[in-house]
Amino acid sequence: MGSLGGTISMTASDAAGGVVPTLDATQLTRSVPGLSEVAEIRTASLRQLPSASLGYDDLMAALDWAEQQIAAGASGVVLTQGTDTLEETAFLLDLFWKLPAPLVITGAMRAPQTAGADGPANLLAAVRTACHPESAGRGVLVVMNDTVHYARWVSKGDALAVQAFVSNDGGVAARLVEGRPTYFHGGPARAQPLPRPVRAWPKVALVTAVLGDDGELAELAVNAGYEAVVIAAQGAGHVSFGFAQRIGTLTPRVPVVIASRAAAGSTASQTYGYVGAEIDLARRGAHLGGWLSALKSRLLVTALLASGTVAGALGEALENWSKLTRR
Missing domain, CATH: 3.40.50.1170 (L-asparaginase, N-terminal domain)
Known part of the structure; x- marks a missing residue:
């Protein structure tokens, strides 16, 4: 112990x-x-x-x-x-x-x-x-x-x-x-563990989307040197019009992951099509966190980057790991 x-x-x-x-x-x-x-x-x-x-x-x-x-x-x-x-x-x-x-x-x-x-x-x-x-x-x-x-x-x-x-x-x-x-159930299928970190732990920002928010904090985090941003978005993965536009300017620079700020539930993927909803944000280059909470999405992104996953391959790594670890 x-x-x-x-x-x-x-x-x-x-x-x-x-x-x-x-x-x-x-x-x-x-x-x-x-x-x-x-x-x-x-x-x-x-x-x-x-x-x-x-x-x-x-x-x-x-x-x-x-x-x-x-x-x-x-x-x-x-x-x-x-x-x-x-x-x-x-x-x-x-x-x-x-x-x-x-x-x-x-x-x-x-x-x-x-x-x-x-x-x-x-x-x-x-x-x-x-x-x-x-x-x-x-x-x-x-x-x-x-x-x-x-x-x-x-x-x-x-x-x-x-x-x-x-x-x-x-x-x-x-x-x-x-x-x-x-x-209550048999042992779950577990993902292949990540390799140990091969570089310094990156700074990954967690920004909560709130009423009247245009995403300025997310941009400030990237300008301050954060290597990725996780957005604790409203509902099933939604932000304001202004925040959505800001995300579109950030995704060419760093990985952006959309999770839900709700206590439970998954982000949607093909339900809402308005500006700032999950379909629009994915088109702007953001990754959807699915069932992972915002806190755990941030940790997974941090661990993947620290273990040598390059930013360009992060989306596939996130998707694969999440699929394998659903319990």
């Missing part, structure tokens, strides 16, 4: 005026009744950060460590971290995770000293999931509140509630019943 920080590891600090990451991996495991009866646990404190401050290099280091644990004989790996970016880190790690053994990520919505702290139960459920033979071959999994999610579909649907995580479109993978994950 490797710890990266987050609420699950936080205790009160008078100096900070609130909770901050302090507990290491060994302390976390010692706080869970019955954990030693489930599995033999090896621990490592990889980082001690709130999840908003985790970076790509932190996650690649955690990925290396996780692979080393499997090579050393572990049947599965659990990572603990903060929940703010958990849906992003899980998806990014899933893009690169190449082993059949499960990599399970968990955290907590309540700090350890809080009444009803959920961290110990989440960690116990995560270890039970990582040990279960039916978890193999499913890639990176997120376990929160006795529910197992695929990294591909999971999102944080509530800022503070214990039942914060949902899988709106693909549905949850499993529920834990009497300490055992009960999977």
Whole structure:
């Protein structure tokens, strides 16, 4: 079990005026009744950060460590971290995770000293999931509140509630019943993992289209050196007339991906034909994100570019990867 920080590891600090990451991996495991009866646990404190401050290099280091644990004989790996970016880190790690053994990520919505702290139960459920033979071959999994999610579909649907995580479109993978994950479907076909990054991580902008918006922020991002832009568009992939015209000037310069800003659902591809709708934006050279959320579209574009995909081949790579990873 490797710890990266987050609420699950936080205790009160008078100096900070609130909770901050302090507990290491060994302390976390010692706080869970019955954990030693489930599995033999090896621990490592990889980082001690709130999840908003985790970076790509932190996650690649955690990925290396996780692979080393499997090579050393572990049947599965659990990572603990903060929940703010958990849906992003899980998806990014899933893009690169190449082993059949499960990599399970968990955290907590309540700090350890809080009444009803959920961290110990989440960690116990995560270890039970990582040990279960039916978890193999499913890639990176997120376990929160006795529910197992695929990294591909999971999102944080509530800022503070214990039942914060949902899988709106693909549905949850499993529920834990009497300490055992009960999977609702067979293991999904997974995409070929991406090769490890061969260059510096690119800057990819995420711009949300809003009422009265003409896309100026997207253009400013490109002028500032961002190598691609993901638009969290309205509805099924729609922007204003002015924004559409701006996208037409940007696509010859950088890849532009259109995702939906809605909590669930796919972009359309051949329904709306007005200026600023998906058919028009595709004609202007934009790529449609399909079922990928805007957050995950940005991560996929970032990972593809970092792994050596050239901008001209990005559209085909996006389409192929999305088709292969539908679950």
